[in-house]
Amino acid sequence: MPLAKLFDYSVPAGMEARVGDRVVVPFGARQRLGVVIESGVTSELPAARVKPIVALRDDAPRLPADWLELMRFLSGYYQRPLGETVISALPPRLRSVKPLPRKALQSASAPWSARFVPNHLLNAAQARALDRMASTAGSFGAFLLHGVTGSGKTEVYLNLIARVLARGGQALVMVPEISLTPQLEAIFRRAFPETRLALLHSGLEDIARTASWLDAARGDAGIALGTRLAVLAPLPKLALVVVDEEHDSSFKQQEGLRYSARDVAVYRAKLAGCPAILGTATPSLETWHNWQSGRYERLELPERAVPGARLPAVRTIDLRHASLQQGLAAPLLAAMEARLKNSEQSLVFINRRGYAPVLACEACGWTAGCARCTARMVVHAVGRVLRCHHCGAESAIPRACPTCGNVDLKPMGRGTQRVEETLAAAFPGARIVRIDRDSARRRAELSHALEGIQRGEADILVGTQLLAKGHDFPGLTLVGVLNADAALVSTDYRAAERLFAVLAQVAGRAGRREQQGEVLVQTRYPGHPLFAALARHDFSGFAESQLAERKSAGFPPFVFEAALRAEAKKLDTAMGFLREAAARARPPAEVRVFDPVPHLITRRAGLERAQLLMQSPSRPALQEFLGLLTTRLFELTPRHVHWHLDVDPIEFD
Amino acid sequence: MRYTPAGVPAVEFSLRHESERDEAGAKRRINAEIAGIAFEAQARLLAKASLNTEIELHGFLAAKSRRSKKLVLHVTNVEFIEGD
Numbered sequence: 001m002p003l004a005k006l007f008d009y010s011v012p013a014g015m016e017a018r019v020g021d022r023v024v025v026p027f028g029a030r031q032r033l034g035v036v037i038e039s040g041v042t043s044e045l046p047a048a049r050v051k052p053i054v055a056l057r058d059d060a061p062r063l064p065a066d067w068l069e070l071m072r073f074l075s076g077y078y079q080r081p082l083g084e085t086v087i088s089a090l091p092p093r094l095r096s097v098k099p100l101p102r103k104a105l106q107s108a109s110a111p112w113s114a115r116f117v118p119n120h121l122l123n124a125a126q127a128r129a130l131d132r133m134a135s136t137a138g139s140f141g142a143f144l145l146h147g148v149t150g151s152g153k154t155e156v157y158l159n160l161i162a163r164v165l166a167r168g169g170q171a172l173v174m175v176p177e178i179s180l181t182p183q184l185e186a187i188f189r190r191a192f193p194e195t196r197l198a199l200l201h202s203g204l205e206d207i208a209r210t211a212s213w214l215d216a217a218r219g220d221a222g223i224a225l226g227t228r229l230a231v232l233a234p235l236p237k238l239a240l241v242v243v244d245e246e247h248d249s250s251f252k253q254q255e256g257l258r259y260s261a262r263d264v265a266v267y268r269a270k271l272a273g274c275p276a277i278l279g280t281a282t283p284s285l286e287t288w289h290n291w292q293s294g295r296y297e298r299l300e301l302p303e304r305a306v307p308g309a310r311l312p313a314v315r316t317i318d319l320r321h322a323s324l325q326q327g328l329a330a331p332l333l334a335a336m337e338a339r340l341k342n343s344e345q346s347l348v349f350i351n352r353r354g355y356a357p358v359l360a361c362e363a364c365g366w367t368a369g370c371a372r373c374t375a376r377m378v379v380h381a382v383g384r385v386l387r388c389h390h391c392g393a394e395s396a397i398p399r400a401c402p403t404c405g406n407v408d409l410k411p412m413g414r415g416t417q418r419v420e421e422t423l424a425a426a427f428p429g430a431r432i433v434r435i436d437r438d439s440a441r442r443r444a445e446l447s448h449a450l451e452g453i454q455r456g457e458a459d460i461l462v463g464t465q466l467l468a469k470g471h472d473f474p475g476l477t478l479v480g481v482l483n484a485d486a487a488l489v490s491t492d493y494r495a496a497e498r499l500f501a502v503l504a505q506v507a508g509r510a511g512r513r514e515q516q517g518e519v520l521v522q523t524r525y526p527g528h529p530l531f532a533a534l535a536r537h538d539f540s541g542f543a544e545s546q547l548a549e550r551k552s553a554g555f556p557p558f559v560f561e562a563a564l565r566a567e568a569k570k571l572d573t574a575m576g577f578l579r580e581a582a583a584r585a586r587p588p589a590e591v592r593v594f595d596p597v598p599h600l601i602t603r604r605a606g607l608e609r610a611q612l613l614m615q616s617p618s619r620p621a622l623q624e625f626l627g628l629l630t631t632r633l634f635e636l637t638p639r640h641v642h643w644h645l646d647v648d649p650i651e652f653d
Numbered sequence: 654m655r656y657t658p659a660g661v662p663a664v665e666f667s668l669r670h671e672s673e674r675d676e677a678g679a680k681r682r683i684n685a686e687i688a689g690i691a692f693e694a695q696a697r698l699l700a701k702a703s704l705n706t707e708i709e710l711h712g713f714l715a716a717k718s719r720r721s722k723k724l725v726l727h728v729t730n731v732e733f734i735e736g737d
Contacts, residue, residue, distance in 0.1 A: 359658060362718035379658050397659040407692050411658050 006082065007034070008043040012052045020063035024055040024097045033097045035063060035086050059100040061217050066271055067234040073267060077623065079630045079645045080257050088256055089232040093210035100210070112222060113194040114165035119155060119187075120305065126152055129299040130159050133275055137163065137239070140270045144246075144291050145279040147301030148311060148537065149508020150472075153279040154184070155305065157242050158191045160277070165195060165222045169239025172268070173225045174261060176248035176469065182447035183471065184244075188225060200226030200233055228253060228261030231268060238272040241265045245469060246278035246287055247501050249650055258646045262287075281508060281539070282501040285550065288543045289557040304512065312479070312510040312517030314535040316526040326422040327414050332480045332520050333426060339478045340430055340459055344515070346478035347461040348419055349468065349506045353436040354389075355381040355418045356411030361401035363408075368398070372606040379411045381421070382438065391605035419482065420462045427460065435463035468506040479510045481521040488525055491600075492652065493555050496530055500542055503534055556648075560619045562626055563649040564612040564633075568641045571598055571608035577641045578612045584632050587614070590621040600653050607642075611652070654700040657692075664696040665689070668710065668726060688717070691728035698731045707734040 009025050011017045017036050025034045031054060043050045068086075075085040087095055094100070122130060125147075133143055133156075147153045161171040175184055188197055198212040198221035215221035217234040224230050228251050243251070243265050251261040262278065269276035278287055278296070290296045304311065322329035328348075339346045356379040359368040368377040370388035377386035379397065387394050400407045411418070420434045433449060440446035446466070453461060456475050461467060487499035503521070511517020521531060533542035551558050564581055566574040578596035587593045592615045599609040616622035630645060654664050670685045689710065691699050702708060711730035717723040 355658075362720075363715070365719055381658075384658070384660060399657075399659045399661060407657060407659075407661055408663060408690065409657055409659065 006037055008045055008050050009034070010043075010047075010050045010052045011039070015053060015056055017053055017056050018062065020065065020068060022057040022060065022063070022094065023053045024057065025053055026051050031097050033057070033087070033095055034083070035068075037068065037082065037086075057099055060094055060214055061234070064234055064236055070232075070264075070268060070271060074257060074259055074264065076627070078257055078259055078647050079626050085257055091210040091213040092206040094213070112196045112220075114162065114222065115192070115194045116158070116162035116165070117191055117193060118159070118162075119191065120152070122155060122159065123152070123303070123305060125301045125303065126156050126159075126305065129301060130156050132297075132299055133160055133277060134163055136275050137167075138273065139275075140273050141275045142266050142269065142290070142296040143275060143277045144283055144287055144296045144298045145277050145301070146283060146298055146539075147279065147281060148304065149281045149505065150304040150306065150309060150512045151281070151301035152305030153244065153301065154187060156301070157244070157277070157279065158188075160240060161192070161223060161242075164240040165192070167239065168237060169274075170216070170219065170221065170235045170237040171223050171240040171242065172230060172233075172235055172238060172265070173223060173242045174230050174244065174251070174265060175225070175227065176245045176250045177227065177466075183450065185225065188223060192223065195222040196220055197222070198224045198226075198233070200224055200230035202227065202229060228259075231259075231261040231264045235272075238268065239274045241269040241272075241274065241276040243276070243278045244280075246280045247282050247284040248469075249498070252648075252650050254651065258644070258649075260648055260650075263648070282504045283539070283543070285497055285543060285546055286557045289547065306513055308514050309512055310516050311537050312507050312519045314507055314519040314521065314531070314537075316531050316535075317520055317522045318526045319522050319524045322522070325426065327419070327482060328422060328426070328480075329520075329522050332522065335478055335518065335520060336423075336427070336460065336480070340427060343456075343459075343475075344478070345453070345456070345459060345461065345473060345476040346480065347463065347467060347473075347476055347506070347509060348423065348480045348482065349463065349465075350414070350416055350419055350482040351464050351502065352413075352415040352483060353417075353438055353464055354378040354387065354415035355421075356413050356415060358412040359386060359397065359409055360412045361404060361406050361409055363406040364401060364404040366401050366403045372603065374601045374603045378415065380438070381417045390601060414482075416462050416464060423460055423462065430459040431457065432460045432462065433458040435461060435467045437464070437466065440466065465502055465506070468502055468509070471509060472512055473509055474513050476509050477511050477515050477517050479507055479517065479519045481506065481519065484521055485523055485525060488523075488528060488530065493550065493553070494650065497546060500530055500534065500539075504537075504539070507534070554615070559615045559617050560622045561649060562614045562622060563646045563652070564614070564629075564643065565599075565609060565646060566611070566641050566643040567604075567607040567609040569607065571602060571610060573640055574598075574608055574610040577636075577638050577643060578610055580636065580638075581629070581633060581643075582612055584636075585614075585625075585629055587625055588621060590618045591616040591625045654696060661692055662696040662700075664691050664699045666691070666699060687724065687726050689726040689728055691731070695728045695731050698733075699728070702733070708732065709734055 019036050019039050021036045023034050024031050071086045075082040164171050198215040200212050213233050216224045219236045243262050246262050253259050266276045291298045317329045317331050336346045358376050359379050368386050370377050370393055373388055373390045375390045377388055380387050384397050385394050386397055416434050416436045423432055453473055487495040507519040566577045568574040575596050582593055585593050594613040596610050596612045602608050654662050666689050668687050668689045672683050674681050709732040710728050712726050712728040714724045717725050
């Protein structure tokens with residue numbers, strides 16, 4: 001229940017309901033599923049008001065004590081009621097009062113073996129990292145595995161997992177996006193052909209996800225592989241936690257329990273007494289700071305794993321002087337032409353899907369906006385629709401301007417579809433593949449497309465960051481980057497960090513074999529230090545300068561933050577609630593409560609939103625304050641306002 | 654011929670005009686050129702016309718855009734003049 005308390009029920013005679021059991025209980029007029037959190041206590045309520053438990057569900061393993069402890073931590077840290085935390089951490093099927101079908105109850109039939117099929121021999125740096133991490137097996141330790149793109153981090157994980165499995169332990173491996181799992185899943189199955197693998201991500205059908213969860217919870221699966229929600233699965237024999245691409249923002253859940261799966265992973269490792277490994281080429285500044293302050297240990301893989309493979313050469317193209325063809329600079333087109341002649345692949349990266357971000361009338365200045373959001377509608381050439389990327393609203397492209405009647409409406413700017421069109425005209429005959437969330441609606445489509453690219457069935461790739469992460473395209477030697485500048489002038493202090501990470505990732509797709517790759521970044525600011533650091537492959541230099549800025553400005557990781565957000569039909573209602581909350585907050589000296597402000601995108605899906613930022617140099621002080629604040633907010637029970645608290649927020653739009 | 658985002662065919666062209674008119678008691682030779690645009694049926698007709706075809710166009714004048722006061726002829730009717 002979304003209420004910050006536990007409810008009391010009596011245990012009927014003959015029922016063996018223990019802590020961690022799922023039970024069916026009467027709640028109001030209905031029956032609901034609950035989890036026993038405490039037992040053997042006498043209720044403070046009069047006996048007549050305590051209703052008995054209706055049924056016990058023993059179709060899944062009892063939720064273990066350490067898992068409940070994790071839930072208590074999450075509920076406390078992220079300020080969500082325990083009941084809601086526990087129920088939302090269960091797979092869909094186990095939240096229901098209905099028992100599981102008999103078929104799902106079957107435990108693993110055949111015992112699995114930990115046989116490991118290594119793919120490559122480790123190089124010296126990989127072996128060093130492996131030995132160091134393996135030496136701490138059986139005790140907690142947090143490691144930053146900082147390896148440049150193509151340095152073979154996965155190979156290190158696999159070797160470490162092999163050691164854990166050999167001792168009968170379970171490994172939890174988390175990756176950012178579902179799109180990455182098909183490739184990774186294949187790698188894991190090849191490396192551990194006889195080990196049960198539990199896949200955990202929201203793209204699975206309810207039944208499959210529940211079955212995987214049961215595999216993990218029973219200890220039948222040796223490896224749990226999934227996205228952020230995998231961190232919430234019970235793993236009784238957990239002996240290793242791996243977070244791949246730890247900097248990725250998808251590890252932060254953006255609704256309900258707003259947990260950071262990366263941070264929870266480290267906490268879980270601590271609970272389980274095992275190592276946690278955060279792998280990335282571009283660490284988040286939080287993780288980098290944790291290393292610098294001695295909480296994490298950093299292990300470096302400074303070179304690419306394939307012998308002879310070098311990091312790509314990164315250059316900028318000055319947009320103030322280059323001649324442009326539909327947004328593509330002549331030197332980039334020339335470089336692509338050269339790749340085509342050599343039968344090598346090129347990739348054009350533009351982090352914007354659709355055809356054009358704006359539909360405008362040049363006669364009167366009208367632009368197509370979303371009726372429900374403070375945002376413009378994006379032109380999609382496929383299906384000829386306007387789509388809002390904030391609320392998903394869709395409408396037909398108007399024939400004429402609704403204010404002045406001009407038929408000649410113009411798409412302004414460009415997204416992946418328009419770049420694809422331009423390239424098709426510039427290079428007739430070239431095989432062009434576009435990869436974005438529209439072209440790869442389903443997981444199968446994406447993995448099909450990616451496999452085709454790997455086999456060399458494409459000459460030019462156009463894509464968003466879906467293409468940037470983790471993929472290994474042997475024939476790719478050129479990466480062109482469009483539209484990088486928006487992040488350089490953004491008001492979000494994390495924009496530069498994100499830009500560096502995504503550019504380093506996408507640049508890392510180029511030249512992963514003998515041939516050195518080339519990266520061309522189109523920009524109006526060719527002298528920007530970010531591009532210079534990128535060209536030097538100097539993450540630490542970049543991180544140092546960013547951290548110095550954050551420190552002087554008083555931003556995370558030097559302070560801890562929480563955001564109280566409210567949404568309502570009218571902005572005034574949301575702002576009023578936040579003012580009321582701020583007035584009642586009474587923060588201690590170490591906590592600073594700012595004034596409520598409307599979101600940048602004030603309206604979203606028909607609701608108007610505002611937020612109240614809170615900061616403190618002390619995490620415990622902020623936590624204690626948030627606990628008190630939440631209690632008071634639950635008492636406020638405002639009408640017509642939805643509110644939530646986001647602890648360690650990373651998105652502010 | 655190009656298409657607007659909603660799929661309406663459009664043709665942009667340049668129209669040259671040559672004639673003679675009376676002006677202040679003299680025969681005045683006229684040379685003029687103006688940018689034009691046509692949509693839908695008119696666009697399809699004009700798309701078929703080859704360069705230097707003689708045509709008679711009806712339409713209205715409108716500013717090119719908010720930023721440019723240059724006039725553009727918007728075609729509402731096209732007539733091809735049969736050559737002799």
